[in-house]
Amino acid sequence: MSDQASSKDTVLIHAVGDVFPRRVEAGEPPESLMEKVSGKIKEADVAVCQLETNLSTKGCLQYRDFPTWYGRNHPDNVKCLVSAGFKVVSHASNHCFDYGPDSLIETVEVLRKANLLPIGAGKDLAEARQPAIVERKGIKIGFLAYNMVLPAEYEAREGKAGCNPIRVSTYYEAQEYQAGTPPKVISIPLEGDVLAMEEAIRNLRKQVDVVVVVMHWGIHFVPGMLAMYQPTVGHRAIDAGADLIVGHHAHIIKGIEVYKGKAIFYSLGNFAQETPWHVKPPPGGAHSVNISSSYRKFEEEPGWDRYKGPKDKRYTMMVRCVAGKKGVHRVSFLPGFINQKAEPELLSRSDPRFDEVLNYIGPFCKDLGTALSVEGDEVVVSSLP
Numbered sequence: 001m002s003d004q005a006s007s008k009d010t011v012l013i014h015a016v017g018d019v020f021p022r023r024v025e026a027g028e029p030p031e032s033l034m035e036k037v038s039g040k041i042k043e044a045d046v047a048v049c050q051l052e053t054n055l056s057t058k059g060c061l062q063y064r065d066f067p068t069w070y071g072r073n074h075p076d077n078v079k080c081l082v083s084a085g086f087k088v089v090s091h092a093s094n095h096c097f098d099y100g101p102d103s104l105i106e107t108v109e110v111l112r113k114a115n116l117l118p119i120g121a122g123k124d125l126a127e128a129r130q131p132a133i134v135e136r137k138g139i140k141i142g143f144l145a146y147n148m149v150l151p152a153e154y155e156a157r158e159g160k161a162g163c164n165p166i167r168v169s170t171y172y173e174a175q176e177y178q179a180g181t182p183p184k185v186i187s188i189p190l191e192g193d194v195l196a197m198e199e200a201i202r203n204l205r206k207q208v209d210v211v212v213v214v215m216h217w218g219i220h221f222v223p224g225m226l227a228m229y230q231p232t233v234g235h236r237a238i239d240a241g242a243d244l245i246v247g248h249h250a251h252i253i254k255g256i257e258v259y260k261g262k263a264i265f266y267s268l269g270n271f272a273q274e275t276p277w278h279v280k281p282p283p284g285g286a287h288s289v290n291i292s293s294s295y296r297k298f299e300e301e302p303g304w305d306r307y308k309g310p311k312d313k314r315y316t317m318m319v320r321c322v323a324g325k326k327g328v329h330r331v332s333f334l335p336g337f338i339n340q341k342a343e344p345e346l347l348s349r350s351d352p353r354f355d356e357v358l359n360y361i362g363p364f365c366k367d368l369g370t371a372l373s374v375e376g377d378e379v380v381v382s383s384l385p
Contacts, residue, residue, distance in 0.1 A: 014044035017248035017268030042085035059103030090145035092120025101161035120145025142208035205241035255364030
């Protein structure tokens with residue numbers, strides 16, 4: 001990866017993690033959620049984010065076998081995404097079907113009416129698998145999105161709404177003879193789903209100059225930990241023709257791997273996620289719970305009622321990818337920090353929080369064989385020597 005800057009022969013791609021806009025419900029302008037970062041996002045030729053909630057008034061809460069509830073938000077919250085400068089929006093997640101098919105389908109329609117390009121979800125499997133293709137400066141960038149964190153019935157099928165799935169099975173294996181010792185957790189992606197992903201990437205590769213694959217995957221809240229299936233799926237996506245993989249779902253940032261010269265961001269963390277912990281869920285079908293506390297214990301700090309969680313949940317990043325007709329030239333990221341109102345801010349090198357974020361993620365990247373080097377306000381990603 002060279003340090004070539006964006007020019008007439010290259011495009012700049014920005015990518016961020018989970019976005020959950022609910023300013024309308026709070027009685028605040030939707031545009032205010034990302035007003036601190038919209039100028040920087042708009043520097044890109046195309047920007048992509050992950051939408052973690054339905055933007056809909058339709059549907060009903062689904063009965064599920066796991067204790068969490070996110071709710072749905074008013075369609076006018078889409079103004080947040082438009083004003084921030086995003087063009088491509090993934091809706092492949094473990095919350096896309098929280099209010100059933102009508103809510104998911106309306107969300108996709110709301111995005112399209114706002115001149116945004118939804119990926120990873122749709123009225124059936126064919127629509128959920130459809131890529132988005134954006135052309136800038138004569139360079140074509142293709143986007144695909146997948147979800148590997150699948151509650152029952154959230155996947156799209158023929159004639160059924162849902163997300164674009166890669167299903168994963170989990171097994172446990174004893175690591176030694178002593179009773180009660182922690183087992184090895186083995187997670188294996190369904191081969192048919194991976195083969196479908198590879199075929200989709202190869203087909204898209206024939207139509208575009210750059211392929212970006214968006215992955216909703218991994219393990220909530222546990223610092224640095226990757227599930228066994230993640231490198232497997234990530235490597236196979238790159239072997240099939242992907243140029244860049246951007247992941248999320250963990251709600252904290254995780255390590256970056258460079259495989260065959262291509263970057264895999266295992267988790268970009270949250271970017272602008274207004275999780276409504278203070279809202280009581282409707283009766284039946286779900287339970288309100290702070291899910292992060294079941295993965296790790298942390299002390300709640302005063303003033304963080306609108307954005308609860310461990311301190312590292314406040315760290316975020318925005319990927320900057322410079323690419324051209326012959327693929328990716330340079331990959332970097334801008335470290336960021338999320339404030340008490342769930343609003344992201346991208347940090348300058350002179351801000352002490354810049355080093356705080358870098359010192360957090362650096363060891364995880366080193367363990368994956370990745371070097372990080374600071375250039376101005378950016379952190380450039382490359383393989384360790």
